[in-house]
Amino acid sequence: MELSYILNELGEDRELYFNAVAPPIIQTSNFACKTVAEMREMLKNESDVYFYTRGNNPTITILEKKMAALEGAEHAIAFGSGIAAVSAAVLSQVKAGDHVVCVKKPYSWTNTLMKSFLPRFGVEVTMVDGTDASNYKNALKPNTTLLYLESPNSFTFELQDIEAIVAIARAHNCSTIIDNSFATPLYQNPLAMGVDLVVHSCTKYIGGHSDVMGGIICGKYETINKIFVQEYMTLGAVLDPHAAWLLIRGLRTLPVRMDRIAASTRKVVEYLSQHPKVEQILSPFIENNPQYELAQKQMRSNTGQFTITLKTDDIAKIDLFCDSLKHFLMAASWGGHESLIYPVAASYNTGNYKSSLPFNMIRFFIGLEDPDYLIKDLEQALRKV
Template identity: 40%
Template sequence: MNPSTSQAFETTVVHAGEDPERHMGSLSTPIYQTALHVFPNAEDGHLIHEGHKPGYFYGRMGNPTQAALEQAMCEVEGGEAALALASGMAAISNAILSIVEPGDHIVAPASLYATTGALLDGLLPKLGVKVSYVDATHAANYQEAVTPKTKLFYLESPANPTMKMVDIEAVVSVARSKSITTVMDNTFATPYNQRPLDLGVDVVVHSATKYLGGHGDLTAGVIVGRKDVVDRAHWQTNKVLGGVIAPWTAWLVIRGLRTLALRMERHNSNALKLARFLANHPKVREVHYPGLETHPQHVLARRQMKGFGGMLSFDVGGVDEGRRLVDNVKLCSLAVSLGDVSTLIQHSASMTHAIVPRERRLAVGITDGLLRLSVGIEDPDDLVADLRQALQHV
């Protein structure tokens, strides 16, 4: 499907990737449960195998169900090309490794997803790639960190789990002035709330495990954006790393996309209601949510986001207080993921960011009592009641 440029996102996401003519009239894209595709002749075998002609030959290099998801993601994010992969980290690592080489330099936000940090701190230095971390709330910090070897600016906004924002257009302006490629993790916001490619970012990555799938029943990732980068990720990096998405998983992500707009409307409204409740609770020290007027970058969030998302974090004091709260929720589930229809809560210091040294964690705002809340689509009054009773134990 090739949507009209004037078509609403809510319409595009329902029909993205549809091609009944290509799939024998099937409105729902079939699951092509095969590892191999037969060539009609030797010449086509050569051309398809080398990527000179469209087609499929081996599951690691593509599948029609996977291709339907990739087309859908191009439509909903506005990208030239996409590559679906086995996980969000497969998407992040493939995107980065398709851009940098030994001797190159990356500038990244100090506050970001912990496993992305593990990639930047652990694997990349072994490959001869240097990384500098900056306070990404000020675009000037990216510029100050640039060296003659800087090849990539990495962005994450809102940041995990501090909800700090990046001025996307300002960072892109710095990058373009110095011919630096930009890669942005748009998992928290989703393309419903934020369109980084429209703001000039070169490549967007998603953990499709989260909001795109939406139901906590799959693990997947997506790269979408500039064709040359995506092509390198497809035909070079992932060809040897092999982080291939399964056809059944690709189909589940496509199905999840159909309800993305509806779910995000509810995630957004529920999160704002819970953020306001928590901001007025005497046992909560601070709430981080870009939809609150008290968020230091609320004006920026209003400018570059359609909605403020389903993610928030709040501080209840210390490690013991944080653990007591998560041990006493009844409706919320204690789990490390996010973007599910169910509300999920975690204590960041002892869970996802336990691998980060305490001094570094505190320096970027991940305090001992910080709790991350992925607000689901339940009745918001029930969620407020659950948090209210759990806070009595803090």
């Protein structure tokens, strides 16, 4: 299926809404039935009809069809946030007494889900270094049901060998889930490598404008439908129609934005890699990265995130560098039009430093600004370190 068709035409039955170029926001909670018999039939098969927006909604359906097609999936289901999608996907694959193997250092709230939430309900979790696929195999137990991946994972961007871990999972009758938010469906397609469920934080690149939150799960129709009737309908972490409309809008420009972001990021990384005050750069697509070949095998391009370590152990200098940047916003998340930093030092409190990451580490996201504009800003800030 052609990318342009997916982004601009798939799911958009314009003749049903006055041939409007932009789809309408069907801002309704209910859909009326004409007869008792019609309502009865809808209640029998709510996953395939429009009955109540906590289940299905036409605007949200357009988004789900597009995301499923982008990931090469049979079906998709949208949620109100990325962690809602992650949580529903994981909960759909486990029960009390099961065991999960999860990559170390995932997204912070995924980490909370694995370490604090699941154990409350009798699900054991083992966190492993995912850079070596054998660590997943060595962590398996007779009650292991799920292997969870996030490749590249948050902040330090280690990769997992997706095909190798899928082979381990299949050999031991386990399911696999991967968070593909970093790469987007344009640059990595884990379902084609055998993964069972792909999740995204649509808040990031899919939305692209830092003005909407959302999440999605992509997979086989039968699996997604089971999530619909269980975790989705029960927990109610649904996406609202206006948010879906904003995410559809974001998809229109996804290829153009990603091309620009990737090119600008390469230029900024090249500048920083030669700067004497930068100790290290963490990015899958730097040639001295030991996983560089794996990145080229699994992904089609770099994206906008990388992390640097400043060559100083003086937290005051790190604060000064970050505070001196004029054109990088200091904020959580990433994927919008604006460039961002997230310093580990922000979580530093005297006598109460809890992060496992060094405090001279700073995560960057490069947005749509001119890269030379950003480099000039970095130059003046680095002079103060």
